[in-house]
Amino acid sequence: MEAEREGAELTAPPPPAASAAAVSVVFDDDDLLREILLRLGFATTLVRVALVSRRWLRHASHPAFLRRFRRLHPPALLGFYLRELGAWAPRFVPVSRAPELATAIRRAGAAEGHFFISDCRNGRLLVTDFDPTACRHAVLSPLRPARGKAALPPAPKWSLIWFFLPEKAAGCDDDGAVAVLMLPLGTKAKLQVDLLTSGSATWVVRRTAVIDLPEPLPPIAYTLPPVEGKVYSLTKCGHILRLDMAAAESCLLQLPDRVSTDNFTLSCGEEGSVLFLIHAEGYLLSIWQLPMTSSDADDWAVVYDKVPVREACSRREDVMVLAVDYNLEFVFLWLRSSAVLMHMHLESRSEKVYDELKVRDGRFLDINPFMMVWPPVFPALRDDDNLDG
Incomplete structure (x- = not known):
């Protein structure tokens, strides 16, 4: 009985005062607190716990901490x-x-x-x-x-015009927008980028240039949002037209040698330093990247090479590439024969099939992946807010 009593004493929880003291030691240590906050997993949770105190808010909203958090939790x-x-x-x-x-x-x-x-x-x-x-x-x-x-107020009337949400470096806030205007002039093109800030009724010219074209402007299938002063357009002739506003230059980028069909889409990703090409052939998926400073087709590098789409393999059918998110995590695909929409998470290779959507024809689908806001929006504290710390 004496041994059992001693064992029970050894395993009994510490008194409440001792537990509170131990917790206080942990949470009063700034380094430990940051490591704990770093493991929350979601920016929404980070915003909620930042309301505990001014000190927690200061750590959670610090730019250096947010950079670490984003690397772990995109x-x-x-x-x-x-x-x-x-x-x-x-x-x-x-x-x-x-x-x-x-x-x-x-x-x-x-x-x-x-x-x-x-x-x-x-x-x-x-x-x-x-x-x-x-x-x-x-x-x-x-x-x-x-x-x-x-x-948005009306933009100037040009031959070609595309509207986009601004990139982070555009100096534009949440309700702003960017307009890319193009006027073909034979073997030249006048290009202008207009910026609209929140609450403004007038577009402001941000950049303008007359650019020599390698050939008369071919028909354009679609244009990507401008990144670091560069505009990428996929032409219906199967080339990628890059217009560099800062250098007033243009070039036609060749596709990778293995891309012989139009079953692909383009993305500049979230960072905006690399052009990505996501291509499907049969039931295989491949992704290439090209530095934005390069114009040599030999510089295309494979990121993912011939990744099998398991759902397509099991159904013995081809896939069509529809869309990709800005983080290049998810690619949305269409199974041609069974007329089914699906997506694949590239890193884990996990797949989800949306049989319940009953989509009729993937060739005419418009898909826009929707992501959480980054950086997270923390509360703006007033002097009378009752937060301790």
Whole structure:
């Protein structure tokens, strides 16, 4: 009995005062606190715990800490907006099931209106309203519903014009936008980038240049958002046209030798220093990258080489590339024969098939992956806010 009593004493929990003291020692250590915050997993949780005290908020919102947090926990993909040919509005399809993201997913699914999504970046949508009398553009922030819809003023009328949400370095805030305008002039092109800041009624010319073209401007299939003063357009002739505003230069980039079909899409990724090409052949998926400073086709490097799509293998059918998110984590695919939409997480190779969506034809799908906002929006404290620390 004496031995049992001694063993019980050894394994008994410490008194409450001792436990509180131990916890206080841990949380009063700034280095330990940062390591604990670093393991939260989601930016939404980080924002909530930052309300504990001013000290916690100071650590959680520090730029150096946020850089570490982002490397470990990239912005989560909440889902994607899907619009089929003839549909008046897109529908939101959740991807994440994490309970920490439930509120964000609910808000993303509540975006309403008859519109076409022109660009989707960092928790915002640049939309074009379906209006028989006018083509109106606006910015929606589904994760911050109090912002409502910010209508954009008309842009200058040029031959070609594309609207985008701004990159981080553009000096533009949440409701801003970028317009890329092009006027073909034979073997030259006049190019202009206009910037719109929140609440402004006027576009401001940010860059303008007359650029020599390697040949008369070929028909353009689509254009990527401008990155570091460079504009990339995929032509219908199967080349990539790069327009460098700063250097007033252009070039036609050749595709990798193995890319012999138009079953691919392009992306500049989140960092914007590399051009990515995501290509499918049969049931195999490959991704190449090309430095933005290069114009040599030999500089294409393979990132993922001939990754098998298991669902396509099991069904013995080909896949078509539809879209990719900005972090280059998820690629959305269409199974041609069975008419099924799916996505693959590239790092883990995990796949999800959306049989329940009943999508009719992948050739006319418009998919916009929708991600969490980064950096996270922390509360702005007032002097009378009662936070200790």
